[in-house]
Amino acid sequence: ETGVTQTPRHLVMGMTNKKSLKCEQHLGHNAMYWYKQSAKKPLELMFVYSLEERVENNSVPSRFSPECPNSSHLFLHLHTLQPEDSALYLCASSQWRLADLYNEQFFGPGTRLTVL
Amino acid sequence: AQKITQTQPGMFVQEKEAVTLDCTYDTSDQSYGLFWYKQPSSGEMIFLIYQGSYDEQNATEGRYSLNFQKARKSANLVISASQLGDSAMYFCAMREGRFYSNYQLIWGAGTKLIIKP
Numbered sequence: 650e651t652g653v654t655q656t657p658r659h660l661v662m663g664m665t666n667k668k669s670l671k672c673e674q675h676l677g678h679n680a681m682y683w684y685k686q687s688a689k690k691p692l693e694l695m696f697v698y699s700l701e702e703r704v705e706n707n708s709v710p711s712r713f714s715p716e717c718p719n720s721s722h723l724f725l726h727l728h729t730l731q732p733e734d735s736a737l738y739l740c741a742s743s744q745w746r747l748a749d750l751y752n753e754q755f756f757g758p759g760t761r762l763t764v765l
Numbered sequence: 766a767q768k769i770t771q772t773q774p775g776m777f778v779q780e781k782e783a784v785t786l787d788c789t790y791d792t793s794d795q796s797y798g799l800f801w802y803k804q805p806s807s808g809e810m811i812f813l814i815y816q817g818s819y820d821e822q823n824a825t826e827g828r829y830s831l832n833f834q835k836a837r838k839s840a841n842l843v844i845s846a847s848q849l850g851d852s853a854m855y856f857c858a859m860r861e862g863r864f865y866s867n868y869q870l871i872w873g874a875g876t877k878l879i880i881k882p
Contacts, residue, residue, distance in 0.1 A: 680868070682868075689874065690874065691769070691856075691871075691872040691873060691874050691875075692856070692858075692870075692872040694868075694869060694870070699868070705868050705869070737808060739808070739810065741810070745868070748862075750797065750817060750818075750860050751817070752798075753800075753812050753815065754810075754812070754870065755812070756802075757809065758807060758808045758809040759808040761808070
């Protein structure tokens with residue numbers, strides 16, 4: 650595997666289910682990101698992990714719970730979601746450096762989540 | 766106020782023609798970076814080109830160039846000799862220079878580009 654991979658690619662879940670999204674990066678990066686992409690809205694940054702510590706949490710509801718066990722893996726645990734949480738969830742990674750504006754982010758293909 | 770504005774929700778362009786996708790930004794920082802990403806229907810965001818605020822020359826990457834007009838706060842993407850494979854969503858994004866927001870990319874709403882054969 651190369652780049653950033655995400656599983657599953659598609660997920661349909663009921664509001665009472667618990668599921669997890671998985672992201673793995675094979676690029677040796679030190680930062681990982683979860684984004685939510687809803688139709689006709691800009692990308693929303695949800696969480697950032699740098700060196701396995703959470704450094705950003707943009708007012709995301711507690712029904713979304715991230716986990717970063719090591720620098721290559723990132724999970725998003727989902728429970729009691731709402732229909733408005735249906736979206737494309739994108740994972741990204743980057744080699745973060747202090748004060749480096751370039752800091753290109755590499756994205757995975759996303760998980761298309763539908764909440765019934 | 767929106768920090769990144771992409772005024773073209775959709776565009777149709779004839780194959781082999783050049784296309785310009787508009788992006789204007791708003792920041793009070795002197796130091797910032799501007800990005801363009803492409804998102805095909807498969808979903809993956811693909812980095813295309815980067816322009817730093819202090820870069821004196823417009824960035825170029827193959828068929829992609831960035832028309833950077835700092836005084837007008839505009840960073841338009843130009844695709845020369847468009848191809849059918851260029852059909853996708855295109856997003857403009859900005860990173861501001863303050864340390865505490867160094868992780869954040871601020872995204873525009875995107876432009877859907879369709880190349881006609």
